[in-house]
Amino acid sequence: xxxxxxxxxxxLKSGKTQTLLILLGITIGVMVQVFLGSLxxxxxxxxxxxxxxxxPHITIIPQExxxxxxxxxxxxxxFRIITFDSNRGGIGRWRxxxxxxxxxxGIKAVSxxxxxxxxxxxxxxxxxxxxxxxDINAADQIYDxxxxxxxxxxxxxxxxxxxxxxxxxxxxxxVGDNLNINTSMGxxxxxxxxxxxxxxxxxxxxxxIIISRDRAQTLxxxxxxxxxxxxQIKDVFTANDIANIIMSENTNINAESWQKNNQQLLTALRxxxxxxxxxxxxxxxxxxxxxxxxxxxSVLQKSRQIGILKAMGITSSRVGLIFLIQGGILGTIGxxxxxxxxIGLSQLFVNLVRDEMGNPLFPIDIDxxxxxxxxxxxxxxxxxxxxxxxxxSAKLNPVEVINNG
Amino acid sequence: xxxIIVDTNKLVKVYGKDIKNEVLHxxxxxxxxxxxxxxxxxSGSGKSTLLNILAALDRPTSGRVNVNGQEIDKMDDxxxxxxxxxxxxxxxxxxxxxxxxxxxxxxxxxxxxAKGSPSDEVKQRAIKxxxxxxxxxxxxxxxxxxxxGQKQRVAIARSLMNNPPILFADEPTGxxxxxxxxxxxxxxxxxxxxxxTTFIIVTHDKDIANRTDRVIEIVDGNIKRDFFI
Ligand SMILES: Nc1ncnc2c1ncn2[C@@H]1O[C@H](COP(=O)(O)OP(=O)(O)OP(=O)(O)O)[C@@H](O)[C@H]1O
Ligand SMILES: [Mg+2]
Numbered sequence: 001x002x003x004x005x006x007x008x009x010x011x012l013k014s015g016k017t018q019t020l021l022i023l024l025g026i027t028i029g030v031m032v033q034v035f036l037g038s039l040x041x042x043x044x045x046x047x048x049x050x051x052x053x054x055x056p057h058i059t060i061i062p063q064e065x066x067x068x069x070x071x072x073x074x075x076x077x078x079f080r081i082i083t084f085d086s087n088r089g090g091i092g093r094w095r096x097x098x099x100x101x102x103x104x105x106g107i108k109a110v111s112x113x114x115x116x117x118x119x120x121x122x123x124x125x126x127x128x129x130x131x132x133x134x135d136i137n138a139a140d141q142i143y144d145x146x147x148x149x150x151x152x153x154x155x156x157x158x159x160x161x162x163x164x165x166x167x168x169x170x171x172x173x174x175v176g177d178n179l180n181i182n183t184s185m186g187x188x189x190x191x192x193x194x195x196x197x198x199x200x201x202x203x204x205x206x207x208x209i210i211i212s213r214d215r216a217q218t219l220x221x222x223x224x225x226x227x228x229x230x231x232q233i234k235d236v237f238t239a240n241d242i243a244n245i246i247m248s249e250n251t252n253i254n255a256e257s258w259q260k261n262n263q264q265l266l267t268a269l270r271x272x273x274x275x276x277x278x279x280x281x282x283x284x285x286x287x288x289x290x291x292x293x294x295x296x297x298s299v300l301q302k303s304r305q306i307g308i309l310k311a312m313g314i315t316s317s318r319v320g321l322i323f324l325i326q327g328g329i330l331g332t333i334g335x336x337x338x339x340x341x342x343i344g345l346s347q348l349f350v351n352l353v354r355d356e357m358g359n360p361l362f363p364i365d366i367d368x369x370x371x372x373x374x375x376x377x378x379x380x381x382x383x384x385x386x387x388x389x390x391x392x393s394a395k396l397n398p399v400e401v402i403n404n405g
Numbered sequence: 406x407x408x409i410i411v412d413t414n415k416l417v418k419v420y421g422k423d424i425k426n427e428v429l430h431x432x433x434x435x436x437x438x439x440x441x442x443x444x445x446x447x448s449g450s451g452k453s454t455l456l457n458i459l460a461a462l463d464r465p466t467s468g469r470v471n472v473n474g475q476e477i478d479k480m481d482d483x484x485x486x487x488x489x490x491x492x493x494x495x496x497x498x499x500x501x502x503x504x505x506x507x508x509x510x511x512x513x514x515x516x517x518x519a520k521g522s523p524s525d526e527v528k529q530r531a532i533k534x535x536x537x538x539x540x541x542x543x544x545x546x547x548x549x550x551x552x553x554g555q556k557q558r559v560a561i562a563r564s565l566m567n568n569p570p571i572l573f574a575d576e577p578t579g580x581x582x583x584x585x586x587x588x589x590x591x592x593x594x595x596x597x598x599x600x601x602t603t604f605i606i607v608t609h610d611k612d613i614a615n616r617t618d619r620v621i622e623i624v625d626g627n628i629k630r631d632f633f634i
Contacts, residue, residue: 001521002523003521007505013505014505304501305503305504305505307501308503309503309514309518311462311489311495311501312489312495313491313493314486314490315482315483315487316486398462399462402462402495403453
């Protein structure tokens with residue numbers, strides 16, 4: 001191996017222009033590969049993150065019991081309120097369920113929640129809101145509420161509530177003010193605004209009121225119940241699988257995964273992924289053909305040397321190895337420079353292409369596994385490209401070279 | 406009597422598949438260890454063909470070849486390659502050094518092929534061989550930076566690297582001026598005397614042939630004359 005390696009290196013060095021050209025080819029190929037891959041992965045991650053980064057990935061709800069439950073039995077005459085919680089009844093054994101969920105593989109956040117609709121009243125104004133009774137620590141793991149408080153503190157308990165900045169604007173509220181809330185069941189109470197949040201969604205900022213779970217239980221008269229349990233999982237793309245596991249291991253509940261409700265996004269991501277794969281395959285083919293053609297020429301150019309080496313007793317397979325090593329060296333060096341270039345290009349892209357606020361459009365995702373795969377593919381391509389030249393070199397007859405000088 | 410180192414029996418070589426061209430018509434000859442033999446004859450008579458077969462570079466169409474105790478006509482390509490590496494030294498008309506390597510490295514290559522790795526001992530031996538051919542100061546020159554005669558002397562040093570019992574040369578002085586020719590001849594003669602290496606040299610040069618011990622003349626693929634001087 002040492003000798004073959006030495007000859008391979010000398011051959012590469014002696015044809016400097018060729019070697020540099022071929023290296024440039026591989027470098028550009030791998031660079032495009034890494035840049036494109038990182039760009040698309042970054043884009044996909046940011047799309048997914050925008051969709052479910054601060055949203056439950058799986059929501060556990062009680063199993064629907066029948067159409068009659070869709071209408072609140074306690075609704076007043078002619079005042080049918082259909083909400084996504086009180087119509088179902090709650091989850092009674094939620095504490096044991098919570099313990100169970102915390103132990104399920106892949107789940108990173110468990111937030112039992114009481115949801116109920118209500119009206120926020122202030123002066124003449126009355127706005128429809130959603131009361132969310134949570135344990136703030138658990139909810140933070142999904143919504144990051146505490147980090148997104150604009151004014152006041154995220155302290156719940158008693159009659160403390162947190163409201164969104166849009167709601168605060170509409171009702172002209174600030175921290176410390178009182179707010180009258182009227183639930184759909186007709187219960188009426190006064191609450192104190194402890195903090196104002198910005199969850200980066202106009203909808204949520206306008207409609208959500210966060211309150212402690214205990215308080216919500218009394219407010220909606222759901223002692224020892226929750227309306228649903230929201231989950232976040234480590235790998236968002238396993239939501240369906242985990243939801244299925246949860247459903248198979250528990251009765252009387254439904255586990256709804258975000259994937260079910262976002263089919264279009266998922267289809268878009270998939271087709272984007274496969275089109276980038278096709279581009280990458282063609283890049284690899286082009287690079288392989290480039291290496292193969294240059295090495296084929298190199299075998300012709302070095303046929304005299306090969307003949308001499310054979311006359312001196314090197315076996316054909318070892319001559320072939322010299323060319324395989326050349327392919328491997330070219331692939332390795334080219335892919336390392338190309339990877340560096342691709343990462344550099346990605347950084348440049350992040351720094352140059354920005355939205356009107358001056359923020360990067362999306363983070364580029366430099367995935368080590370992806371890069372290692374790209375490098376291995378380039379090295380492999382180099383060796384495969386060297387196979388045909390190596391075979392040709394092995395066929396060379398030393399006598400011809402010796403006789404022809 | 407010395408040991409027979411080259412022994413051929415009814416050696417026939419036919420070139421071409423469709424149009425057959427028999428170049429050697431049944432050559433039988435014996436050469437003893439330590440002989441200094443020249444092969445002469447007109448152009449196209451089959452000298453190189455014969456030498457290449459004896460040197461295990463090519464196989465006869467029929468007939469038997471025994472070199473250094475081995476039946477080489479029955480060997481496959483890989484066995485031939487290994488046999489060449491350990492038993493043969495070659496010097497050719499077109500010196501055939503590897504231009505990517507220095508003079509010293511070229512000398513070491515037969516050993517590198519055999520051993521697969523470098524060693525200081527081998528380097529010392531290569532320097533000694535370069536010294537023997539009078540080119541010690543040129544050890545770091547690339548092969549391309551040497552004159553024709555110098556290249557041929559490096560090729561001779563290289564052919565001795567693996568201590569071969571036989572050294573083949575096909576018109577080793579064909580490209581050299583009289584002065585270089587004389588130098589190379591004396592060198593080969595010296596090695597023959599000092600190391601006891603058997604020499605088989607194809608040459609057009611009458612002077613050189615007359616200075617060898619034995620002349621084999623090939624005409625039209627047959628041995629016409631075979632005499633000692
Ligand atoms: N590879 C080959 N294929 C076909 N014919 C060949 C081949 N090599 C040699 N010949 C033919 O065999 C004959 C003998 O060639 P060879 O090279 O042995 O002659 P030579 O005696 O060495 O001549 P010269 O003195 O010119 O070197 C020639 O007619 C040549 O054309
Ligand atoms: Mg000839």
